[in-house]
Amino acid sequence: MSDTVVRAYAADGFVRAFAASVKDIVSFAKEAHGTSPVCTAALGRLLAAGTMMGSMMKGHADVLTLLVRCDGPIGGLCVTADSQGNVKGYVNEPLVMLPPKADHHFDVGGALGNGILSVIRDLGLKEPYVGEVELQTGEIAEDLTYYFASSEQTPSVVGLGVLMNKDNTVAQAGGFIIQLMPDCPEDVISTLEQNIKSIPSVTEMLAGGMSPQDILAKTLTGLNPEVTDTLSPKYLCNCSRDRYAKGLMSLGKKDLDSLIQGEEDIEVVCRFCGKKYTFSAEDLREMRDGNA
Numbered sequence: 001m002s003d004t005v006v007r008a009y010a011a012d013g014f015v016r017a018f019a020a021s022v023k024d025i026v027s028f029a030k031e032a033h034g035t036s037p038v039c040t041a042a043l044g045r046l047l048a049a050g051t052m053m054g055s056m057m058k059g060h061a062d063v064l065t066l067l068v069r070c071d072g073p074i075g076g077l078c079v080t081a082d083s084q085g086n087v088k089g090y091v092n093e094p095l096v097m098l099p100p101k102a103d104h105h106f107d108v109g110g111a112l113g114n115g116i117l118s119v120i121r122d123l124g125l126k127e128p129y130v131g132e133v134e135l136q137t138g139e140i141a142e143d144l145t146y147y148f149a150s151s152e153q154t155p156s157v158v159g160l161g162v163l164m165n166k167d168n169t170v171a172q173a174g175g176f177i178i179q180l181m182p183d184c185p186e187d188v189i190s191t192l193e194q195n196i197k198s199i200p201s202v203t204e205m206l207a208g209g210m211s212p213q214d215i216l217a218k219t220l221t222g223l224n225p226e227v228t229d230t231l232s233p234k235y236l237c238n239c240s241r242d243r244y245a246k247g248l249m250s251l252g253k254k255d256l257d258s259l260i261q262g263e264e265d266i267e268v269v270c271r272f273c274g275k276k277y278t279f280s281a282e283d284l285r286e287m288r289d290g291n292a
C-alpha cells in the first residue's frame with residue numbers, strides 16, 4: 001500500500017477526521033538522515049502529523065511547519081508540509097540511542113525532554129500564523145492534542161505511531177487526528193470516547209492490514225463517516241543548486257571570503273533530504289566578485 005492521507009467528516013459535520021499511512025515517507029527520511037530507531041520514531045510521528053495537518057490547509061502554496069525545540073538528546077526536530085500532505089523533515093541529532101521504555105515502546109519522550117512545540121502556518125498572508133505550546137510528554141501525539149485544545153480551541157484525539165522491523169527498517173508508520181467542531185452534541189462525544197477506548201494502537205491497526213479508511217471507519221463507528229478526499233503524499237524536498245547558490249550569494253563578501261580556503265571545494269548538504277551540492281573556490285570567488 002502506498003502512502004495515503006484520507007480526510008473525512010462524520011456526525012453531520014460535527015466531527016472532522018484525518019488518517020494517514022506514511023511508511024514510504026518515513027523510510028525515505030530514515031535513509032536520508034541515517035536516523036537511529038528512536039529518532040526514526042520521533043521524526044516518523046512528526047511526519048505523520050505533518051502530512052495530516054498539511055492537508056488541513058486550503059491554499060496550494062500554503063506551508064505548515066512543525067518545529068520542536070527541546071533540551072533532550074535529540075536536540076530538536078522539524079517537519080514542513082504542503083496542502084497536498086507532502087512533507088520533509090529532519091532531527092538535529094539523528095544518531096541518538098536510548099533504551100526502550102518498560103512497555104517496549106521507543107522512548108521518544110526521553111529523547112525530546114522538555115521544550116516547545118511550534119505550529120507555523122504560512123498561508124501567504126503578511127505574517128504567518130504561529131501557535132506555541134510547551135511539550136506535555138514529548139511523545140508528540142499528546143503534545144499535539146494539547147496544542148489543538150489550548151491554541152486552536154479544537155478538542156482533538158491524536159494517534160501517531162512508527163513500528164520498526166528487527167532489521168531496523170520501517171514496518172509501519174501513520175496516524176489519525178479526530179476533531180470536534182463547535183457545538184458538537186454530547187452523544188457524539190460519548191460515542192467517540194467509547195470508540196477511542198476500544199481501538200488498538202495505530203501501528204497495531206496498520207500491521208493488521210487496516211488502511212487509513214479502515215482506521216477512520218473503526219474510530220468513527222456509529223457516526224456515519226464520509227470520506228471527502230484521498231491524497232497520495234510524498235517526501236518532497238524542493239532544494240536545488242540554484243537555491244543554495246542564492247543563499248551563498250546573500251552571505252556577503254566577508255563571509256564568502258572566509259569560506260574560500262585556497263582552491264578547496266565547499267560542500268553544502270541539504271538539511272531536509274541529505275542531497276549534497278558542491279561549489280568550487282572559483283564559483284565562490286565569482287559570487288564574491290558579483291560575476292555569478
Ligand SMILES: [Zn+2]
Binds near residue numbers: 270273
Ligand atoms: Zn533537499
